Amino acid sequence: MPDDDVMDRLLSDVMAADAPQLSPAFDARVMRRVRPRRATPMGRLVIAIYVVVAAATTLWLMRDLPMESIIAAVVIGVPIAAGASVYGRRLAVGH
Numbered sequence: 001m002p003d004d005d006v007m008d009r010l011l012s013d014v015m016a017a018d019a020p021q022l023s024p025a026f027d028a029r030v031m032r033r034v035r036p037r038r039a040t041p042m043g044r045l046v047i048a049i050y051v052v053v054a055a056a057t058t059l060w061l062m063r064d065l066p067m068e069s070i071i072a073a074v075v076i077g078v079p080i081a082a083g084a085s086v087y088g089r090r091l092a093v094g095h
Contacts, residue, residue, distance in 0.1 A: 062070055
């Protein structure tokens, strides 16, 4: 039997069969595994402490700079940080 006939018969058998369905339990398990994880209370506390220490260190290191330089750093740095955050989240999600 030629290969084309075998392929045609295989394709017609597959096309005539019902489409396979996954169980609802499988969908629920997949959704539980891919759901974004939330930080634990201890994780949130560690992040909050880090933010406070970083802000205090930054203020201490910038104490002798002119106010114009500080404002320029904030005006330039905040949009860059926000853009990097959005870019990183998109990479993590895979979009």
